Amino acid sequence: MLSDLHPRYGECIVLPQPGVRNSLTDVSRLLVGNAEDASVRTGVTVVGFDKAMRCVVDVRGGGPATRETNAVGSDATLGVAHAITLSGGSVFGLAAADKIASILSSRKIGVALTQDTPTVPIVPAASLYDLNNGGDKNWGEAPPYRALVREAFSNLSADFSVGSFGAGYGAIAGRYLGGLGSASLNMGDDGVVASLIAVNSIGSPVMPQGDCFWSWPFEFENEFGGLKPSPNAAVREPLPSDIKGRVLPGQATCIGVVATSMPLDRASLMRVAIMSQDGLARAIRPSHAPFDGDTIFAICPDEDAIATPDDVMRIGSAAADCVARAVARGVWSATASTETATAFSALQS
Secondary structure (H helix, E strand, C coil): CHHHHCCCCCCCCCCCECCCCCCHHHCCCEEEEEEEECCCCEEEEEEEEEEEEEEEEEECCCCCEEECCHHHCCCCCCCEEEEEEEECCHHHHHHHHHHHHHHHHHCCCCECCCCCCCCECCCCEEECCCCCCCCCCCCCCCCCHHHHHHHHHHCCECCCCCECCHHHCCCEECCEECEEEEEEEECHHHCEEEEEEEECCCCECECHHHCCECCHHHCCCCCCCCCCCCCCCCCCCCCCCCCCCCCCCCCCCCEEEEEECCCCCHHHHHHHHHHHCHHHHHHCECCCCCCCCCEEEEEEECCCCCCCHHHHHHHHHHHHHHHHHHHHHHHHCCCCCHHHHHHHHHHHC
8 A cells, every 4th residue: 555655645735736827927926918920920928027036047958049148147146137028030039128128228127227327127038949930031120029029018917828929929849839838836835836938849749649748747627638648659769750840950949937936046046947947858859959949037036035945846846847738738729810720731731
């Protein structure tokens, strides 16, 4: 009997459950806004907060497109962010952060170095590669990301859509539609943990024979279809046959944010960011490849830390679970319109 092997087995233990929205905004003070351009087949997502959040970043892929990662790096002086942008467009999409910085500065949000100089917001950013998804990329000297991020900023809300929206609008995951996904867990005394992921991986989010998502063991209440693996699923192949084809380094990336309502010191928050990347490994095969630029920002309140190492371990494990669920939710929900599915089918043919 298991109860003979583990004295706690059979005790009544309250397990974590998704938050009210099952999204990043279950962490208080966080808002998310999306905007898309259907003709370009790209989009932008903004994560906003009412005051600066402690922020770190962990980059696992070999081809990232990022901004301000040193400003929130392990040896950063301030180590805070005033907003975060996620976008398509590879290096061009990083312009979204420029616009958000200008908007925030005009509202006196940021670091005020002197009374006579502009306020300086810290806006870390990451972009995924969606330049070969069939959209019209002939933008010349005017990529659409500054205009899109203004719209996304105006859409900031606690409620937002997942699937083919925002940074995930033009994403492709393996040979499936990618998308924007989010998930949360209420950890009781350990607060709320949540994730927001734009899924654009070279690896496949689906088990062999298209049976179900690799994330299936972590699913709550059929949040991504309730599918279970076939007993005949061949999971021992070196690489799945449905990974993204014809890819060069830097052309496939998952980017996102994990958040906790528990104040953590920077070292502990960095550990959560590192652990959260395991969620990509649980949800996508392969992950963290030379072709990917997998980047996850981790944020928490910029307050005195109260968490113990045991708390950090639980929060980091929950963050990884939320990332795995967000990946599957983003792909599962990526059916925003007939136009999206039609464009994707044409690209695959």
